[in-house]
Amino acid sequence: MNPADLARPEIRALAPYASARALADSAGILLNANENPWPPPGDPGLGLNRYPDPQPAELKARLAELYDVEPEQLLITRGSDEGIDLLMRAFVRAGQDRVLVCPPCFGMYALSARIQGAEVVEVNLSEGDSDWTLDPSRLAAAPPCRLYFLCSPNNPTGNLLPAGQVLDLAQSVAGHGLVIIDEAYIEFCSEPSLAGHIAATPNLVVLRTLSKAYALAGCRLGTVIADPQVIGLLRRIIAPYPLPTPAIAAALRALAEVDKVSSQLAELASEKRRLLHALSAHPAIVRIWPGAANFILVRTSPAANLVAAAAAAGIRLRDQSAQPALSNCVRITVGTPAETDRLLAFFKEWKP
Numbered sequence: 001m002n003p004a005d006l007a008r009p010e011i012r013a014l015a016p017y018a019s020a021r022a023l024a025d026s027a028g029i030l031l032n033a034n035e036n037p038w039p040p041p042g043d044p045g046l047g048l049n050r051y052p053d054p055q056p057a058e059l060k061a062r063l064a065e066l067y068d069v070e071p072e073q074l075l076i077t078r079g080s081d082e083g084i085d086l087l088m089r090a091f092v093r094a095g096q097d098r099v100l101v102c103p104p105c106f107g108m109y110a111l112s113a114r115i116q117g118a119e120v121v122e123v124n125l126s127e128g129d130s131d132w133t134l135d136p137s138r139l140a141a142a143p144p145c146r147l148y149f150l151c152s153p154n155n156p157t158g159n160l161l162p163a164g165q166v167l168d169l170a171q172s173v174a175g176h177g178l179v180i181i182d183e184a185y186i187e188f189c190s191e192p193s194l195a196g197h198i199a200a201t202p203n204l205v206v207l208r209t210l211s212k213a214y215a216l217a218g219c220r221l222g223t224v225i226a227d228p229q230v231i232g233l234l235r236r237i238i239a240p241y242p243l244p245t246p247a248i249a250a251a252l253r254a255l256a257e258v259d260k261v262s263s264q265l266a267e268l269a270s271e272k273r274r275l276l277h278a279l280s281a282h283p284a285i286v287r288i289w290p291g292a293a294n295f296i297l298v299r300t301s302p303a304a305n306l307v308a309a310a311a312a313a314g315i316r317l318r319d320q321s322a323q324p325a326l327s328n329c330v331r332i333t334v335g336t337p338a339e340t341d342r343l344l345a346f347f348k349e350w351k352p
C-alpha cells in the first residue's frame with residue numbers, strides 16, 4: 001500500500017516549485033536567487049543575505065539520529081503546527097473528507113481541519129477512575145475519516161495511549177486513512193516513540209517537536225516522520241524556504257549538547273513530584289491528573305477564580321474548561337524550582 005495514494009488527486013498531480021537552493025547547492029558565486037550579495041548589518045556570520053537550505057542536510061541527519069529513523073522518513077517543519085497543517089492540505093478534500101480527533105485534545109487538529117473545509121468527527125476520551133482512555137469500540141463505530149489524530153502523552157490530559165491501540169487503528173483504517181500520533185511530549189516519559197513502526201505500518205505518521213523538551217519553542221522546529229512517499233508529497237506543498245537560518249543554527253548548537261536535556265528532564269520530574277505532593281493536600285483541588293508530560297491537570301471550583309487569582313499574583317495558568325469533559329479544569333506547566341516555590345506560595349494563600 002502506498003499511503004501517498006490517499007492524498008488529494010490535485011496534490012499528487014502537482015509539479016512542485018523548484019527554488020534556487022533546491023536546484024543547486026550554495027557553492028561558488030551565487031547569482032541564481034536575486035539575493036543581495038552583502039550580508040546585512042549585524043549579521044552574526046550566518047550569511048543572512050542568502051536564502052536558507054530548504055531542508056538542511058546536517059540538521060536532517062541530526063534529527064534522524066535523535067529520532068532513530070532514516071533521513072528520507074522526515075520533513076523538518078515550522079513546528080508541529082505546520083506539520084499538522086501540511087497533512088490537512090495534502091490529504092483532506094474540502095467538503096468531502098472527515099478528520100477524527102479525540103477531545104479533550106490539542107486544539108490545532110480540529111482548527112486546521114475546519115480551515116481546510118473538513119467535517120470534524122469527535123470521539124471523546126473517557127474519564128476513567130485513574131486516567132483518561134480511548135475506547136476502541138467507539139473508534140471502530142466512527143465513520144471513515146481521511147486523517148485520525150491521536151496524541152500521547154495527550155495535551156491537556158497527560159495520559160498515554162497504549163501503542164497497540166494506535167497500531168491497531170492504523171491497521172484497521174489502512175485502506176482509507178492515515179493515523180497521526182503526536183508525540184510532542186514523549187521525552188518527558190519513558191514510553192518509546194512509535195516512529196520505528198512506520199516501515200511496517202506505512203499509513204502511520206509521527207509528529208515530533210523541538211519546542212518542548214529541547215527548549216526551542218522560539219525556533220519553530222518540528223518534524224513529520226512518515227513513509228518517504230508521504231514526505232515527498234508534503235515537500236510539494238511546504239513553503240520553498242520554511243526554516244530560517246538563525247533557527248537552524250540555534251537547533252544545531254542545542255542538539256550538540258543533548259546531555260543538558262536529560263538533566264533538565266530529571267529536574268522537571270522532581271519539580272512535578274513536589275507540585276503534585278503539595279496540591280494533593282490542597283482542600284480546593286478536587287482532582288489531579290498527573291499525566292506523563294511536563295504539565296499537570298487539576299480540577300477546582302470555579303477554575304476561572306484560580307486562573308484570575310494566579311494572574312493577579314503574576315502566574316499564568318491555562319483554563320481548560322471549554323474542552324469537553326474538562327469543566328473547571330486548569331492546566332499547570334512545571335517550571336523551574338524558583339517558579340514552583342512561587343506557585344506553591346500562591347496556593348498556600350489562595351482560597352476560592
Ligand SMILES: Cc1ncc(COP(=O)(O)O)c(C=O)c1O
Nearest residue numbers: 079080081106155184209211222
Ligand atoms: C500536543 C501538541 N502538539 C503540537 C504542538 C505544537 O508544537 P510546535 O511548537 O512544534 O508547533 C503543541 C503545542 O503546545 C502540543 O501541545
